[in-house]
Amino acid sequence: MKTTHSVRIEDVRELSLPADSVELVVTSPPYPMIEMWDDLFCSLDGDIEGALDDADGETAFELMHQALDPVWEMLSTVLVDGGIACINVGDATRNVGDGFRVFQNHVRICDALTDRGFSPLPDVLWRKPSNSGAKFMGSGMLPPNAYVTLEHEYILVFRNGSSRRSFESNADGRYESAFFWEERNRWFTDTWSDINGAEQPLEVPGADGDVRDRSGAFPFSIPYRLINMYSVYGDTVFDPFWGTGTTSLAAMVAARNSIGCEIEPAMAELFDARLASVTEFAEEVLTERLDAHESFVDRRTTDEGPLSYEATNYDLPVMTKQERAIQLYAIDAIASSENPDGTEYTVDHAPFSRDTQSEPSLAETLERAKIDSLSDF
């Protein structure tokens, strides 16, 4: 199997993609009213600087969102009917003018998408790791003027239009793309407290977590889960605010096609550096998924007896009929080429099998047994 991944370095508001060319959007825009993105927003609309200088938070917030609106408009055209858009965003707290307040980015983006014909679906909250003991804001121990800290972000989920995508019954790609029953139970909960940003496996290069924080990269597990949850083999995933390319890396590991667009040219170099270890990383991710499933099978068999079905492509039982055809794909080779529109990466995938790997050492086996139930993916 081959997948392609194109990267366009330009303002996404100028990007032209054919209608209905994308089946899933996974993205995280710059967050309005978070100071690290002020300069970028000011470069997108000159009036924003004036509003910030005048301490007019309401106007600055609205203008920043108006700079994002053309992208939401474009998604309604490029996404197929029934295609899913997942928008990761956090609210912003800020002192502007009269005082401290929260700017509810998630509310404004929900309005922008519903106004453009998207149907809101249940969203996910994910909890960011917090590392400060003195994290509360406001007036110490004295009520009532302290504020809770924001330690969560939203993954807003929308369907383009109101009807679900339709598939031929028994469409092979869809059945091969299935996830395990216990993954379903973990991924389709509305609160993800097991996403650890500090353990980003494919580090954004640059010595420490600071570069990742400045780039606004989200943890790999977020796009990887969403791609597995909301797309099938053969689909194309689009990230209009591509950053360091985490969505494309996740699409490669999940063997889906991708398109990314990024306004800042320096990000493409960070992506190439991250790509250097993606083959081994994909193998780790897939091994961990199968190992975690095997541990689940052991626990379940001990507690409730054997599972009812056998997987076709793996020597493992599964809970349901729908999981039988699960097929994971490893990354064999990656080639890149430049074209007038940007860079295109072609990835060769081969069916992934744990049999092709060397036997794990006893220490590795014990280590895996310890960590698999906590698997991030």
Ligand SMILES: C[S@@+](CC[C@H](N)C(=O)[O-])C[C@H]1O[C@@H](n2cnc3c(N)ncnc32)[C@H](O)[C@@H]1O
């Ligand atoms: C929150 S970051 C995305 C980080 C990304 N998810 C990752 O894992 O690296 C938002 C990105 O959108 C880019 N961006 C902002 N406005 C843009 C525009 N109009 N066109 C293209 N990219 C834009 C910024 O340069 C930034 O890299």
